[in-house]
Amino acid sequence: MGKIDNVFSERNFLWGSGTAAYQCEGGWDADKKGTGEWDYFNHNSALNVNSQDGDDASDFFHRYKEDIDLMAEGNQNTYRFSISWARVVPNGTGEVNQGGIDYYNDMINYCLEKNIEPNVTLFHYDLPLELAKQGGWLNRNITDAFNEYAQVCFEAFGDRVKLWSTINEPRYYSYCTNMVGNYPPNRHQDVQSYFQYQYNLMLASAKAITSFRKMNIDGMIGIVHDNGNVELDPDTENKEEIFKIADFFYNRMILVPALEGKLPDELEEMKEKFKFMIFHEDGDKELFEKGKGDYLGLNLYNRQYVKHWESGETEVFHNNKGAQSKSKEGIRLEGLFESSFDKNVKRNQWGREVNPRIMYTALIEIKERYSDPLIMITENGHGIYETPDKDDYVIDNERIEIFEQFLKYMLQAKEAGVNVKGYYHWSTMDLYSWINGYEKRYGLVRVDFENDFKRTPKKSYYWFKDYIEHYNEEINNN
Structure with missing residues (x-):
């Protein structure tokens, strides 16, 4: 079996792509799989605004060998x-499904057969329905349930999987669940739940990381945070105070436990400002101390551009309708701060900034403020509408142009001393985009959802393949 030291020593850099189970697998009830919260939501809720689900998704469950072959052929490692x-x-909790264990064992083994290093995330939004019924991430008991599930995975796959993350985007997951209200169970502008979710998610992560170390798994483990680096509109009043408040809202409840093994020093002050409380227990401090990660996964798409609150009640701006809506992504928190909208920065058709420069500024900021952690870019990409030609080929020049800029700034940060070791493009293939359905495309490989899930690599797939090859040649020649 491979060793964690070999993951980096045998490669110039980790170059790959990423998916999430609910978004790509399909097989929603295959081989005795349990029902997930997203299954229930998409089958039953009027809040599924685009009326699409992940029942079949990209059919990765049945086609993983084809997709892994394409990764290997594309120079991804x-x-x-x-x-x-x-x-x-x-x-x-409780009974383990051997069918699920067998599926992931087969898929992991095939990755290794193709010299593709598996990087496993234990939780990416899709909670088992039975736990959701018990209150989900607002019920502290879920932290023990998650730890037990993590131990099952460590035991089953830890001899071969060397790269682990506990939870994907605990902050953004909590934001969509409790502030936007577009993810189940669809709470709107619930600041109390927003922060309690983050606390419980980070506590669960800490428990799982502690178990990972007690089990002496040969590997490294961390958590994945959605980049939320705060930049201030030049017209912002009380800049230092507004930065501190916004940075707490977007980052600190994740980054401080993940990288420093404690809760933020400003927590009590922010409880008063945001008017929330945290339900906790004696001994949590020690749990966080033991649960510091080995690295940080960073999902990097955009910054948080804010200014002081000017007027108006709390409101969340979000667009799950794409071109059918003119809404821009952002928030106003009454009495605290609000999003600002930079007219000089392009936005995608879902109202989000497209600003590759922030790849550099975000990485430098984390290096300087959090003691230079090891970082992997675990997601970065560009969602667009696409029209294939008669051969089902997509010429996605817009994606390539933005892709190239993000990579340029990542390598500049690496040259400036940031300890970044890997990059995963989002996404491996076209897949179900949470709430947005299937028209919002991120993949390097086109999936024809109407024609037996036919795979066709896009222009960006070949561009990335060549980029990796040239990068390796340059490193090897120097």
């Missing part, structure tokens, strides 16, 4: 994917 909790432990 690593693949980031998540495990479906309900596929492994159908009710969230």
Whole structure:
């Protein structure tokens, strides 16, 4: 079996792409998989605004060999994917589903056969329904359930998987669940739940990391944070105060426990400002101390551009309708701060900034403020509408142009001393985009959802293949 030291010593850099189980697998009830919260939501809720689900998704469940072959042919040497909790432990706790274990074992083994390093995320939004019924991430008991599930995965796959992350985007997951209200269970502008979710998610992560170390797994483990580096509109009043408040809202409840093994020093002050409380227990401090990660995964798409609050009630701006809506992504928190909208920065058709420069500024900021952690860019990409030609080929020049700029700034940060070791493009293939359905495309490989899930590599796939080859040649020649 390989060793964690070999993951980096045998490669110039980790170059790959990523997916999430619910978004790509399909097989939603195959081989005794349990029902997930997203299954239930998409089958039953009027809040599924685009009326699409992940029942079949990209059919990766049946076609993983074809997709892994394409990764290997594209010079990718690593693949980031998540495990479906309900596929492994159908009710969230208790009985383990051997069918799920067998599926992931087969897929992991095939990755290794193709010299693709698996990078496993234990939780990427898709909670088993039985745990959701018990209050989900607002019920502290879920932290023990997650730890038990993590131990099952470490035991089953830890002899071969060397790269692990506990939870994908605990901050953004909590934001969509409790502030935007577009993810189940669809709470709107619930600041109390927003922060309690983050606390419980980070506590669960800390428990799982502690178990990982007690089990002496040969590997490294961390957490994945959605980049939220705060930049201030030049017209912002009380700049230092507004930065501190916004940075706490977007980052600190994740980055401080993940990288420093404690809660933020400003927590009590921010409880008063945001008017929330945290339910905790004696001994949590020690749990966080033990649960510091080995590295940080960073999902990097945009910054948080803010200014002081000017007027108006709390409101969240979000666009799950794409071109059918003119809404821009942002928030106003009454009495605290609000998003600012930079007219000089392009936005995608879902109202989000497209600003590759922030790849550099975000990486430098984390290096300087958090003691230079090891970082992997675990997601970065560009969602667009696409029209293939008669051969099903997509010429996605817009994606390539933005892709190239992001990579340029990442390598500049690396040259400036940031300890960045890997890059995963989002996404491996076209897949279900949470709430947005299937028209919003991120993949390097086109999936024809109407024609037996036919795969056709896009222009960006070949561009990335050549980019990796040239990077390796340059490193080897120097």
